[in-house]
Amino acid sequence: MEHIPFNSRYTYHKSPFGAVQCGTEITFRIVLPRSCECTSAFLLIREDGREFRTVEMFWQSMQGENEEWWQCAFTPEKAGLYFYKFIFTSFGETKEITKASSSFATVSGGGELFQQTVYEENFETPENAFGGVIYQIFPDRFCFSGEKKKNVPPGRILRSDWGNEPVWEPDENGDIDRYDFFQGDFKGIVSKLDYLKSLGVTLIYLNPVFEAYSNHRYDTADYEKTDPLLGTEEDFAFLCKEAKKRDIGVILDGVFSHTGAHSRYFNKYGEYPEKGAYNSKSSPYYEWFKFSRWPDKYDSWWGIDILPEVDEENESYIEYISKILVKWLSLGAGGWRLDVADELPDKFLDALRKTVKDYDKSALIIGEVWEDASNKTAYSKRRRYLLGRQLDSVMNYPFADAVITYAVTGRAEGFIDKIMTVCENYPKKTVDCLMNHIGTHDTVRILTRIATKDKYESSHKNRFKGYLNEEEKNAAFPILKLAATVQFTLPGIPSIYYGDEAGLDGGVDPYNRKCYPYGHENKELTEYYRLLGKIRRENPVFKDGVFEGFSDRDGCVAYLRKNSLQTVAVAANRNPFTVEYILPQGDYACLTGQKVNKNKVTLEPDTAAILLLRK
Numbered sequence: 183m184e185h186i187p188f189n190s191r192y193t194y195h196k197s198p199f200g201a202v203q204c205g206t207e208i209t210f211r212i213v214l215p216r217s218c219e220c221t222s223a224f225l226l227i228r229e230d231g232r233e234f235r236t237v238e239m240f241w242q243s244m245q246g247e248n249e250e251w252w253q254c255a256f257t258p259e260k261a262g263l264y265f266y267k268f269i270f271t272s273f274g275e276t277k278e279i280t281k282a283s284s285s286f287a288t289v290s291g292g293g294e295l296f297q298q299t300v301y302e303e304n305f306e307t308p309e310n311a312f313g314g315v316i317y318q319i320f321p322d323r324f325c326f327s328g329e330k331k332k333n334v335p336p337g338r339i340l341r342s343d344w345g346n347e348p349v350w351e352p353d354e355n356g357d358i359d360r361y362d363f364f365q366g367d368f369k370g371i372v373s374k375l376d377y378l379k380s381l382g383v384t385l386i387y388l389n390p391v392f393e394a395y396s397n398h399r400y401d402t403a404d405y406e407k408t409d410p411l412l413g414t415e416e417d418f419a420f421l422c423k424e425a426k427k428r429d430i431g432v433i434l435d436g437v438f439s440h441t442g443a444h445s446r447y448f449n450k451y452g453e454y455p456e457k458g459a460y461n462s463k464s465s466p467y468y469e470w471f472k473f474s475r476w477p478d479k480y481d482s483w484w485g486i487d488i489l490p491e492v493d494e495e496n497e498s499y500i501e502y503i504s505k506i507l508v509k510w511l512s513l514g515a516g517g518w519r520l521d522v523a524d525e526l527p528d529k530f531l532d533a534l535r536k537t538v539k540d541y542d543k544s545a546l547i548i549g550e551v552w553e554d555a556s557n558k559t560a561y562s563k564r565r566r567y568l569l570g571r572q573l574d575s576v577m578n579y580p581f582a583d584a585v586i587t588y589a590v591t592g593r594a595e596g597f598i599d600k601i602m603t604v605c606e607n608y609p610k611k612t613v614d615c616l617m618n619h620i621g622t623h624d625t626v627r628i629l630t631r632i633a634t635k636d637k638y639e640s641s642h643k644n645r646f647k648g649y650l651n652e653e654e655k656n657a658a659f660p661i662l663k664l665a666a667t668v669q670f671t672l673p674g675i676p677s678i679y680y681g682d683e684a685g686l687d688g689g690v691d692p693y694n695r696k697c698y699p700y701g702h703e704n705k706e707l708t709e710y711y712r713l714l715g716k717i718r719r720e721n722p723v724f725k726d727g728v729f730e731g732f733s734d735r736d737g738c739v740a741y742l743r744k745n746s747l748q749t750v751a752v753a754a755n756r757n758p759f760t761v762e763y764i765l766p767q768g769d770y771a772c773l774t775g776q777k778v779n780k781n782k783v784t785l786e787p788d789t790a791a792i793l794l795l796r797k
Contacts, residue, residue, distance in 0.1 A: 188210075203261075213250075219272060225268055230264070252270070265296065278293070308615065319388050367413050372421050383678075398623070433517045440483040459471045554607060
């Protein structure tokens, strides 16, 4: 067949588009050539892990002389993942319509099944987050207030040389047991709130702030206390209060799959007066941890013995974390980003959502999931993060991969499919609050990735530093602006990793966690980020507009964002030459300064434009 019998992304083939809430009637329609003389057709659909159900399709109508439509309806009554295909009879032979690639169909056997996501009827996500901008802060490295630290735990290396190279000194076993602190704190963040507001920031995502042994603080020592180098509980509450005055929320990092060996709960090194699980089987925390031979043989996160794993299904642990969640929400936090959410069991995530939403329905819950979160299998179990009882949304690594691949290589092909896969598989309410990053504390800085074309070598002992000279930076800046333009205009919420907007470079951890470069910012780049934030703030299409891709080839990417109020076009040129790009019919005004004549925009090399369709 030369035509496409079924494309799940076309509403005349499947309506409504994408994920639906349970109880929604879905119309399926296949288009067959008259020449195949079809005598019967069926939809075969099954809930994940169950047998297929057969739904008869009916001949609907002829389309011209060459095509005919067969149609049926199906109403899923339960939330979950459904998978489907079609069969039809042609000249007495049964043929299949399955997914060959992307969402396009084939009539030969052996293709994939189509996916249909069905979420809970009452699933809601915080609309106050839609259309905003997230700013991720690694607290130790963003801003030091200058206030002398009190109650400094022993063994910490306090730095007074802001901006110099972070320490990375593995011992003879390759382990890290010494951490340096540049003393960034809550009061320092407060002093920069007006700056963040000028960028259009509406949400601050803080890497862990609880008492911990390390500078990254993913080895929680006490969930009930802020780290003394960051400030007091009152300082945190003041930060949230001052941020709220500027319409900025604060999201905390919840590290609940493990604690630190130095923690009050495990207390391996006897630093706390209370008996921890390592010290006594009668400890109230003993049952939280997974010992194979107490006290020295225990499960730890990725085999790192300073990060003992927690039994997240333990009732006592769930009850304790529920109290922790409420405590910090009551002090002003506006939500949680869940570290390694795919390692948290359903029972824990269900309880967490109930606790958070019972306290504040507008609190945002974002999970760290690196793959397609709609169909991920973890620990031999299909996960249900986005079906309505767990996460609101996730860190959007599939979008990050699409943007970074395009920016680094200039290869446009496949870009739109990557975006559409997420838009199709995730609930729209989840899509609108996706955390769209292009760099985090876990990845090489985006400026360095662009400059090196993602080609670098690194080992545990010999970390890739990723520092760039001025020539390398200047060559990468235009491409970073292009990448940021795309990032800021895709569905979801763009997330700036602190310092990216100032031109900060850096390689593998800890060199991607350098101090914010005060006095050495690339002001032109920062101003461009301000412009992107202003464009998002002034155009409501970025809150909930649908995505319509219309080109991803020959180094160029172009798409529309549309809602009932506006249509915005985005066009990007990653070629080393100027391109005159023709947009869908209409008269456009350019918001990013490029030359435009009705629906023709001139794109210089490595630039991107945002254009508003005039009414």
